[in-house]
Amino acid sequence: MAQSDVLLTRPPAPQTVPACELPPKQHEVACNTGAHTSAGLATAGFRTAKYLLDEWFQGCYARYHQAFADRDSSEQLRHESRRLAEETGARAWRTQEDSTRQVGARLQDMQAWQGELQRQAQELLAEADLLLAQRRRLQRALDAVAMPLSIATDNLQSRERRQHPDLVRDCVELELLKEAELIRNIQELLKRTIAQATGQIRLNREHKETCEASWSDKVEAYNIDEACARLRDQSPAAQFHPHSAALEESASTPETWAQFTRDILCRGERERLASANLRALIDCILRDTAEDLRLQNDNVNLAFGRRCQELEDAQHKLEHHLRKTLREIADQERGVAALRRAVRAQEAPLKVAQTRLHRRAFRPGVELCRDAAQLRLTCEVQELHAALAALKATLLEAEQALRNLEDTRGRLERDIAVKANSLFIDRQKCLARRARYPSALQLAGYP
Known part of the structure; x- marks a missing residue:
């Protein structure tokens, strides 16, 4: 190597x-x-x-x-790791328990607000149904009021067919005009009240839908938080979401969240109270209008009764005068006949006296003397002429009086016929039609 x-x-x-x-x-x-x-x-x-x-x-x-x-x-390091793991585990458990308690408290708050919203929605729904029933009463009352107006109008038109001198502006006509004006005012009031009730029903339903929408949102949030409260370390649904801790800029605070729900409840309660007050007002309106119409109907009927009584009294008096006039006509006819007989009775003595004077005018010579007989015959003729003139004048007056009585009889008979026609119109037509006047319950909107 x-x-x-x-x-x-x-x-x-x-x-x-x-x-x-x-x-x-x-x-x-x-x-x-x-x-x-x-x-x-x-x-x-x-x-x-x-x-x-x-x-x-x-x-x-x-x-x-x-x-x-x-x-x-x-x-x-092992001891420190074990201690750190135990501390972090305990801290994580405490934090999770605290979060669970906070979520549970949030669930209780949402459940309480859900109950309030559900109660408010149910109350608004019930109030809307009650107000809808009141609106139906108003509509039925408005339909029922059309009959009195038709009756009043028909009475006025029927009474226009009265004849002179009964075609007068009497108390009945004044009461009928007042009734027609009252009915028109009531119709306008009922129409305005129906429109107001319709608007209030719409507001009630809108706020009910708002409460239901908020309740639905809270139910969804409640289900989410309830599912979150059930999550544990061993839950398979637990996953990593790195960006979930970032707060949304549009997220509300607990104060604004509670205030938002409180505002919804306050608005719903305000509309519910307004609807209840409107229902009470509708009750008062229907009760007052029904009472006013029935009272005016009684006034009209009383006026008809008084007028019919006046017509009957006038008719009876006219018939009484007619009977007396007829008797007087009969008497006057007999008087005229007697005067005519008296005139004819005076003609014979006048002819005798005039014949005597005529024949004595043919006496001859000195025999044509103005003796006492001549003077008496002359006075007799003059007296007979005066008496005959008086009888004829009286006969003329009697005949004129008879003609006047005939005219009076015609006027009385015509007035009696006019009174009978007026009584027929007022009693047989107007009062018979007013017998179909709606009842107080119908005028109050009840079926």
Whole structure:
């Protein structure tokens, strides 16, 4: 083996800590290892790269010391690793338990808010149903009010067919006009209230949907947090998500989260109270309108009753006067006949007196004398003429009175017919139609 090969195969010096370094070698090689010496040539293979005995012992002691130091360091590292593992395990368990408690508390909060939202949604739904029933009452009341308006309009149109002099603006017409105006005002009020109820129902349903949407979000979050609360170290669903710890910029805080839900509940409660107040208002409106209509209906009926009584009284008085007029006509006719007989009765004496005077005018000569007989006959003729003129004048007056009585009888009969027509219109047509007036329950919107 060549000297260069021996030098290359020498193992490298062990790398140890400075405290365990080997002492430097005293001689690299033997002194008589020259290339041209006989002794060096003979022992070159045995002396090349060898340690001294002391170096060997020092190397062994260094290795003993290094092994002890490595074992001691490894033992300390094992104890430190075990302690660190136990501490980190305990800390991780405590942290996980604390997180689980926090998630559990969050679940309780969400469950409480879910209950509030569900209750609010149910109350809004129930309130919307109640308000919908009230709106149906309003619609039925509006439909029922059309009948009184038709009755009032028909009464006014029927009473336009009255004849003079009964075509007057009496208390019945005033009450009917007042009733028609009241019904139109009630119709406008009911229409506005129906529109308001429709808008409130829409708001109730919108806030119910808002509560349900928030409740749905909380149910989804509750399911997620509940699944998270059940996760443990042995759960197969647990995986690494390196970027999950980064907070979202749009994430809400517990305060804003609670305030958001509280605002939803406050708005829902406000709309529910508004809906309840509107329902109470609808009750008052329906009750008041029904009472007003029934009261006005009673006033109209009372006015009809008074007017019919007045017409009957007038008719009875006219009939009474007609009967008296008819009797007077009969008496007057008999009086006229008697006057005519009296006139005819006066004609005979007048003819006799005039004949006497005519014949005595033919007396001859001095016999044509104005004697007492002539004077009496002349006075008799004059008296008969005066009496006949008086009788004829009286006859003319009697005939005129008879004609006046006939005219009065015609007027009375026509007035009686007019009163009968007015009574027929008011009693047989108007009051008969008003008998179909809706009841108070129908006017209040009940079926």
